[in-house]
Amino acid sequence: MLDIRGLRKTYQGSGRQVEAVRDLTFTVKAGELVCLVGPSGCGKTTLLKCMGGLLDPTSGEVLLDGVPVTGPPPGMAIVFQEYGRSLFPWMRVAENVELPLKEKGLPKAKRRRLVTDALRSVGLPDAADAYPWQLSGGMQQRVAIARALAYEPQVLLMDEPFAAVDAQTRADLEDLVRVLWQERGITVLFVTHDIDEAVYLGERVVVLSASPTVVQDELYIDLPDERDQLHTRVSPRFTELRTHVYEQIQAAKRAARADTSTLSAAADGDGRPAG
Amino acid sequence: MLDIRGLRKTYQGSGRQVEAVRDLTFTVKAGELVCLVGPSGCGKTTLLKCMGGLLDPTSGEVLLDGVPVTGPPPGMAIVFQEYGRSLFPWMRVAENVELPLKEKGLPKAKRRRLVTDALRSVGLPDAADAYPWQLSGGMQQRVAIARALAYEPQVLLMDEPFAAVDAQTRADLEDLVRVLWQERGITVLFVTHDIDEAVYLGERVVVLSASPTVVQDELYIDLPDERDQLHTRVSPRFTELRTHVYEQIQAAKRAARADTSTLSAAADGDGRPAG
Amino acid sequence: MRNANTLLGAAGLATFLALGEAVPRLGLVSADYFPPPTRIAGALGDELGDGAFWSALRDTLTGWVLGLGIASGAGILCGLLITVVPFLRQVTSSTIEFLRPIPSVALIPLAVLLYGSELRSVLLLVVYASFWQVLVQVLYGVQDVDPVADETARSYGLGTWARVRHVMWPTALPYVMTGIRLAAAVALVLAITAELVIGAPGLGSLIAVAQSSQAVPHMYALITVTGVLGLLINLGARAVERRALAWHQSVRGEAAL
Amino acid sequence: MKALTRQVLFAVGLPAVLLGLWWAASDGSTDPFWPPLRTILRTFPSVWTGERLRSDVVPSVLRLAAGYALAGLVGVGLGTLIGSRRGVRAFCEPVLEFLRAVPPPVLVPVIMLFAGIGDTMKIVVIASGCVWPVLLNTVEGVRAVDSVMVETARSYHIGGVGRLRHLVLPAASPQIVAGLRQALSIGIILMVISEMFAANNGIGFTVVQFQRSFAIPDMWTGILLLGLLGFLLSVAFHFAERRVLGWYHGLRASTRRS
Amino acid sequence: GSSGNSGGSASESGGTTKVQVGVIPIVDVAPIYLGQKKGIYKKYGLDVSTTAAQGGSAIVPGVVSGQFQFGFSNTTSLMIAQSNGVQVKAVSNGVATTGVDGKDYGALVVKKGSSLKSAKDLEGKTVAVNTLKNILDTSVRESVRKAGGDPSKVKFVELAFDQMPAALEKGQVDAAMAVEPALTTILNAGGVEIASPYVDVAKDLTVAMYFTSQAYAAKNPAVVKKFQQATAEALVYADSHPDEVRDVVAGYTQIPASVLSKVTLPKWPRDISRSSVETLEQLGEQDGLFKTAPDLDKLLP
Numbered sequence A, B: 001m002l003d004i005r006g007l008r009k010t011y012q013g014s015g016r017q018v019e020a021v022r023d024l025t026f027t028v029k030a031g032e033l034v035c036l037v038g039p040s041g042c043g044k045t046t047l048l049k050c051m052g053g054l055l056d057p058t059s060g061e062v063l064l065d066g067v068p069v070t071g072p073p074p075g076m077a078i079v080f081q082e083y084g085r086s087l088f089p090w091m092r093v094a095e096n097v098e099l100p101l102k103e104k105g106l107p108k109a110k111r112r113r114l115v116t117d118a119l120r121s122v123g124l125p126d127a128a129d130a131y132p133w134q135l136s137g138g139m140q141q142r143v144a145i146a147r148a149l150a151y152e153p154q155v156l157l158m159d160e161p162f163a164a165v166d167a168q169t170r171a172d173l174e175d176l177v178r179v180l181w182q183e184r185g186i187t188v189l190f191v192t193h194d195i196d197e198a199v200y201l202g203e204r205v206v207v208l209s210a211s212p213t214v215v216q217d218e219l220y221i222d223l224p225d226e227r228d229q230l231h232t233r234v235s236p237r238f239t240e241l242r243t244h245v246y247e248q249i250q251a252a253k254r255a256a257r258a259d260t261s262t263l264s265a266a267a268d269g270d271g272r273p274a275g
Numbered sequence C: 001m002r003n004a005n006t007l008l009g010a011a012g013l014a015t016f017l018a019l020g021e022a023v024p025r026l027g028l029v030s031a032d033y034f035p036p037p038t039r040i041a042g043a044l045g046d047e048l049g050d051g052a053f054w055s056a057l058r059d060t061l062t063g064w065v066l067g068l069g070i071a072s073g074a075g076i077l078c079g080l081l082i083t084v085v086p087f088l089r090q091v092t093s094s095t096i097e098f099l100r101p102i103p104s105v106a107l108i109p110l111a112v113l114l115y116g117s118e119l120r121s122v123l124l125l126v127v128y129a130s131f132w133q134v135l136v137q138v139l140y141g142v143q144d145v146d147p148v149a150d151e152t153a154r155s156y157g158l159g160t161w162a163r164v165r166h167v168m169w170p171t172a173l174p175y176v177m178t179g180i181r182l183a184a185a186v187a188l189v190l191a192i193t194a195e196l197v198i199g200a201p202g203l204g205s206l207i208a209v210a211q212s213s214q215a216v217p218h219m220y221a222l223i224t225v226t227g228v229l230g231l232l233i234n235l236g237a238r239a240v241e242r243r244a245l246a247w248h249q250s251v252r253g254e255a256a257l
Numbered sequence D: 001m002k003a004l005t006r007q008v009l010f011a012v013g014l015p016a017v018l019l020g021l022w023w024a025a026s027d028g029s030t031d032p033f034w035p036p037l038r039t040i041l042r043t044f045p046s047v048w049t050g051e052r053l054r055s056d057v058v059p060s061v062l063r064l065a066a067g068y069a070l071a072g073l074v075g076v077g078l079g080t081l082i083g084s085r086r087g088v089r090a091f092c093e094p095v096l097e098f099l100r101a102v103p104p105p106v107l108v109p110v111i112m113l114f115a116g117i118g119d120t121m122k123i124v125v126i127a128s129g130c131v132w133p134v135l136l137n138t139v140e141g142v143r144a145v146d147s148v149m150v151e152t153a154r155s156y157h158i159g160g161v162g163r164l165r166h167l168v169l170p171a172a173s174p175q176i177v178a179g180l181r182q183a184l185s186i187g188i189i190l191m192v193i194s195e196m197f198a199a200n201n202g203i204g205f206t207v208v209q210f211q212r213s214f215a216i217p218d219m220w221t222g223i224l225l226l227g228l229l230g231f232l233l234s235v236a237f238h239f240a241e242r243r244v245l246g247w248y249h250g251l252r253a254s255t256r257r258s
Numbered sequence E: 001g002s003s004g005n006s007g008g009s010a011s012e013s014g015g016t017t018k019v020q021v022g023v024i025p026i027v028d029v030a031p032i033y034l035g036q037k038k039g040i041y042k043k044y045g046l047d048v049s050t051t052a053a054q055g056g057s058a059i060v061p062g063v064v065s066g067q068f069q070f071g072f073s074n075t076t077s078l079m080i081a082q083s084n085g086v087q088v089k090a091v092s093n094g095v096a097t098t099g100v101d102g103k104d105y106g107a108l109v110v111k112k113g114s115s116l117k118s119a120k121d122l123e124g125k126t127v128a129v130n131t132l133k134n135i136l137d138t139s140v141r142e143s144v145r146k147a148g149g150d151p152s153k154v155k156f157v158e159l160a161f162d163q164m165p166a167a168l169e170k171g172q173v174d175a176a177m178a179v180e181p182a183l184t185t186i187l188n189a190g191g192v193e194i195a196s197p198y199v200d201v202a203k204d205l206t207v208a209m210y211f212t213s214q215a216y217a218a219k220n221p222a223v224v225k226k227f228q229q230a231t232a233e234a235l236v237y238a239d240s241h242p243d244e245v246r247d248v249v250a251g252y253t254q255i256p257a258s259v260l261s262k263v264t265l266p267k268w269p270r271d272i273s274r275s276s277v278e279t280l281e282q283l284g285e286q287d288g289l290f291k292t293a294p295d296l297d298k299l300l301p
């Protein structure tokens, strides 16, 4: 379904040239739930924007059902990492969620039902009439998620969508995503920094290397399809998988670290700010 | 050192009235590292802003060394949850970090050293000349952290400061905070959603209830002072403590949930968006 | 809070009047050429009792309302069109910069040639001058769209029109409001200047008569009327703004404080 | 290089077409007020000779520069003050709105009472008109500074001058620049108006003189010159803006399609 | 608006022709208003309405484009217009100097206590006139010349009449060529007349005239004729009824009563003085006002 082929992206401008993504090739099959992990700044957001048709790759291509993506394809929803800025401050929460539905041409009654349901499912049934800037960070993020859910997309791209919510809500939302994915058969690409989350959620985890980015590892998650927060997370296989991913990320960072000054050095006590 | 007494905050405006914080009373001693956890939207950011003198409480007061806080007190640094918007887009990264030091009147050489060290310690030695909007989300967040560190505060308030960075970087930054805290003897108040992080970092964990907010629980973390990622996190006491905190948060949410429609209901399959 | 603002504003005006009273009374300039407000008030009373004044006021306001309406509508429309079609922006920018600084006063003979001293002459000048104000503000405002917001809109498949309506327009709105406030005053200024020079009926021609008649207090009284008109216009604009921009940082910050 | 040619083509394309249309439409004209473009262009070099450049264009441009600079300083200064203090705004706004609505041609005599009839008067007149777009835009820009940034600055004790320099002015700068841009063309307009009073040189004076003495083609050359002047100034402005607002244009363009 | 436009808004209905006249709202055009009031124009089958503009720059294009059928403009302006190919045609006298030195409706004045005693003293000084390169500076130069001074040494500055009193008093200009009612205002404030430039040009100087476009005159000779006759009658009437003139002026201007009672009224002779116009032409030519010499035969009726 989604084919990323030899994707490369170099940012230019204001006297800075960054090769964010060097060479990415992987495939997401229809109806798959793939988690993407990788060090901070490795190009996950860049990749997602290229897949969403919002950014033109420097070279390589993104194919959706075999057709190159040149603009935002229909039926795809993105939850942006910068959730705060992706909500329109001039619209109330319900209006924010409703807007894409309006553009889709849904009848009013249906729109209203979708909005109410989506807000309820992210735990914000009472926030419909608030402006986004009247909400806490986590609430804003959940509004952005609700907007994507109400849109009923075929493909859902989520960029660290649960970063700002508390552990309990996060667990609930994780289960929500899995339920929706199973019921609707949608394709989900999920960027996260939480390794447990990646393993718990995904059918497959793709580990990216540090920038300039390539695919460091791909891992099939052979946990049973029926997962739940209590039992899955304590199963031995889960622990094995998460350890594996953790090691891969460390390997990815180590490769990058070899040539730049280091973060762990700071933690060891010799690179911290003088004081 | 920091006394929060009967703090209450009600937001008003645009036809919405929210009692964000109902009644908070607790104390942070000088040189303590306290972690604050609580459900999304319970008022942690609000509390931090009141402590930082950025927001006037509706009633109650915040005392710093016995003196009521009316404006931002000197020697206090805040890392904002909305890291992206707290960086000035017209300044390069190094200038962003340097600005508060300039205002403090530090000599140029010292400023430059502090900036370089701080950026190195958060793993961004090469980003000094970039504009914030040329960085990834996690990198922006680390710039905001570097700014606070370079400022060499006595009191450090951090609002979910590691939400956007990867697991490895997060672990490194956690250790960095603990090292700085131990070496400089600063007072740290740390808001997080990650229960493990709260227990790993804190001397004490304060659990807030859902909105309208009160203190649900306070927990002294009796782990040894020398902590490290590998061993501390697998110790039985750590597991006990994190389970306790987890239960408290669930209790907090359960109390709130009793009267509003629920999030877990959605996860169970009956509250999700129709489709 | 609103009351406090009104009071402060009144205090500001009172200070201004007191200053105006003091300058001639202290002999800084002769009261013959710069009459104190008390004398202007007398002349203003004369004018208010005169039917000709009211019909002139109506004529001026007609020119102003029509001119401003046309200019704002055209400015907003052209501004949005020019930004939505990048080609247009590139092609027109030099022409816009060329036409903009051509002073409307230099167009007066042209206007007279085309329309004589009728309302249409006034309209031509008013529209020409205030159109640019709105247009430039729209161009800058649309440029201010947050890239993340725009990307959000595009990723949800919002079409061009929907993005104009739901993203560009609200972002540009604060700029547009400023543009319209600027244009409102410019339109008034031009309406009166045109009447003054061409002799189209309105406050401007009354001012011209007062000027050439050496009726200094009457002239100032009429100027005061134009100033008060400007004041009222601004009050209206502010009221609209408070409603339309309730979500905006500038208005929002005030409600919370 | 190619991009440059493209830009030049775009810049001259539409004006060329318009001039062509004008040329064609006016060619047979015998109306003294609508001279053929051919005549106007033929007159142009003889009117705006070196002597006139020195005696009329240069003084005008100098007065414009002085008035514009004054307006910029006052507009940004006052605007910042008014925008950041609600009380000051409430206090000043009625008076400012009052003054703003007074047409410059009737304001000039009043200004003459205080500033004489020399260059000072003209500079004040230019400034008095240019100041409004700058002032209004500054006020609105300052009012709209992002709350998170304001809080950041407060918590780091960035106050006073530092706050102005590092937070308020840069944050408002996109809007201030919009105002300065507007003021530029208004400045040219007021330059002409100010030279209609008590003047004996300047572009505006010359144009009005031509108009009154029915030297219509010469008057048209003056109008063309004013347009040309505005265009040149705006090109200069464009480059200055690109420098000053580099961060802003980079930010706005950063995530658009490359 | 092309010059071929014959009718404009002039239309005949029931024997009366509607005509628009562009005027400047000053004392000079009192005869038109008086003629309207007294029914003189009606008598000739004309329904006259006036539009007040600030100056010739709005009236001449208005007449040429057919917005106005007739207009009021000073003689020099008309000659300049004609020499530049603007097809105007004078139809009637407008206003003339009183011809009395020291008692004219326009005069060269200085402020109270000024050291300037005669036009000769103006050398090196600044004189305010309402428009440069026009009838006023030409006349002032003639006064200087007649007083034995060098007119090229006088500096002129443009200033509207209503600003002359203040500028004189503040010393921004040394002298001003003012006409009524600014003249009376200045004299009331203690100003002193040092010359009567109009009189210096010619005792019977035709200062301004009513005019139309040549196209209109060619197409509507009958209307022009009626306007000429009616205006002549109105001029004569005004000239002999100064009190009625003051009354009518009070109606269309706002000249304060105290000033109005003191203003010196101009003369409104029936006919244009061709010789004075010729003098004015020569002076204008001396001052370089004309591109090509105006053709008085074509301009004057």
Ligand SMILES: Nc1ncnc2c1ncn2[C@@H]1O[C@H](COP(=O)(O)OP(=O)(O)OP(=O)(O)O)[C@@H](O)[C@H]1O
Binding pocket: A011, A012, A018, A019, A020, A038, A039, A040, A041, A042, A043, A044, A045, A046, A047, A081, A211, B133, B134, B135, B136, B137, B138, B139, B164, B165, B166, D254, D255
């Ligand atoms: N607009 C831009 N201009 C220049 N460089 C950019 C821009 N956006 C991103 N980059 C650079 O591209 C690289 C990848 O950024 P990206 O946002 O894709 O990372 P990420 O994987 O999403 O990181 P994070 O997990 O921290 O969000 C970074 O080095 C960043 O500095």
Ligand SMILES: Nc1ncnc2c1ncn2[C@@H]1O[C@H](COP(=O)(O)OP(=O)(O)OP(=O)(O)O)[C@@H](O)[C@H]1O
Binding pocket: A133, A134, A135, A136, A137, A138, A139, A164, A165, A166, B011, B012, B018, B019, B020, B038, B039, B040, B041, B042, B043, B044, B045, B046, B047, B081, B211
């Ligand atoms: N400016 C505001 N106006 C109105 N209500 C507000 C405003 N800011 C916050 N609130 C409300 O106050 C409550 C607490 O918000 P706060 O941001 O303090 O929560 P939080 O604990 O930081 O949540 P999170 O973990 O999601 O960031 C929320 O219900 C929110 O809707």
Ligand SMILES: [Mg+2]
Binding pocket: A044, A045, A046, A081, A159, B136, B137, B138
């Ligand atoms: Mg990212």
Ligand SMILES: [Mg+2]
Binding pocket: A136, A137, A138, B044, B045, B046, B081, B159
């Ligand atoms: Mg928060």
